[in-house]
Amino acid sequence: MSSPDSLPLVTIVALCHNHARFLEPALDSILAQTYPRLEVFLVDDGSTDDSVAVLRKYAAAQPAWKTVFLPKNVGNCAAFNRAFFQSQGEYIIDFATDDILLPERVARQVAQFQQLDASYGMLYGNLELITEAGEFQRHFHRPDRAGQLQPRPASGWVFEDVLQRFFISAPSMMMRRATLQALGGYDETLAYEDFDFWVRASRSWQFYYQNEVLTRKRLHPRSKSVQGYRPNDPLLASTSVVCRKALALCRTSAERAALAVRVRWELRQAARFGSLPQARDLYGLLREIGGMRLPEHAIGAYLELRRLVGH
Known part of the structure; x- marks a missing residue:
């Protein structure tokens, strides 16, 4: 490896909210x-468990590490931005402290980025789910019977893919710092960050899939990925x-059609789980996009009936 001073600086924003029991392996x-x-950067977003004590212990042992301890919970997007806008790294990792980085994670990703031009943001x-x-x-991307990874990764100009599927x-x-900087960081009005980043970033930058397993993602009952679609779910509202942001960025009929696929799926989930205000909003958005199908008309009739009877 080259002399450390000649290598790009990489910022890791280690974001914690009530992760005390997972913090030691993460850090x-x-x-x-x-x-x-x-x-x-060690960022605590208003934890109410012993997280801050663990973070302070690690910060004391690593004086170069920086800390941002927020007195109350402000949400992932705002908490991340508090560190990002102080940081200097050319590349950025948003690291939830219930996950684990494998030892070669940063080195392998920097090496890959160094082979890509500046249009890649x-x-x-791949990663292990634990x-x-x-x-x-299991692995997140797994081969099907034909040997093709599912969900199918995409590289290059992936805006249409991002709209249509996960x-x-x-x-x-x-992330490349220049990309996130140009977007103004994460949108702090949202309850989560990744879909919005993918939509906004993929409009102007290419993405690249590196077919390596460099991370372990922990699945547990309080993770955001298992809390969606409940009534009044803030994630669904976001x-x-x-x-709606994506619709404003669409330039072609194919992109609008891809977005309609996403909105139809979100609408069905919202209606299924009884998230009626969000379902109504998504139904209205789908009407704006066009391409309504019979099942969506049936959902619209159902939503109107619930409105009329006061639900």
Whole structure:
């Protein structure tokens, strides 16, 4: 490897909210990185468990690490931005501290980014999904019977893919600083960050799939990925906002059709789980996009009936 001073600086924003029982393996995985030029921010987003005590212990042992301890919970987007706008790294990793970085994670991703031109704003890869106790469950991208990875990864200009389907696992991402800076960081009005980043970034930058497993993502009951579609779910409300942003960015009929696929799926989930205000908003958006189908007309009639009877 080159002299550390000649390597790009990589910022890891380690974002914690009530992750006390997962923090030690997460932070140890930062210490185990083989890449020598890291800037680390430990961010606590108003935890009410013992997280801050653990973070302080690691910060005391690593004086170069920086800390951002927020007195109250402000949400992932705002908490991340507090560190991002202080950071200096050419590349950025948004690291949830219930996950684990494998030792070569940063080195392998920087090496890949160095082979790509400046039009690439983000790269991502495969990862291991582990249980709450840390046991391996499966890989995120898995080969089907034909040997093709599912969900199917995409590289290049992927705006249309991003609109239509879910194929990126956010914990595997490394972002180019210039990309995130141009977007003004994460949108702090949203309850989650990844879909909005994918939509806005893929409009102007290429993405690259690196077919390596460099991260372990922990699945547990409080993770955002298992909390969606409940009534008054803030994640679904944010999804609706992002879909409206996406419609404003669409340039072709194919892109609008891809967005309609996404909105139809979100609408059906919202109606199925009884998230009626969000379902109504998504139904209205689908009408704006065009391409309504019979099932969506049936959902519209159902929503109107619930409105008329006061639900």
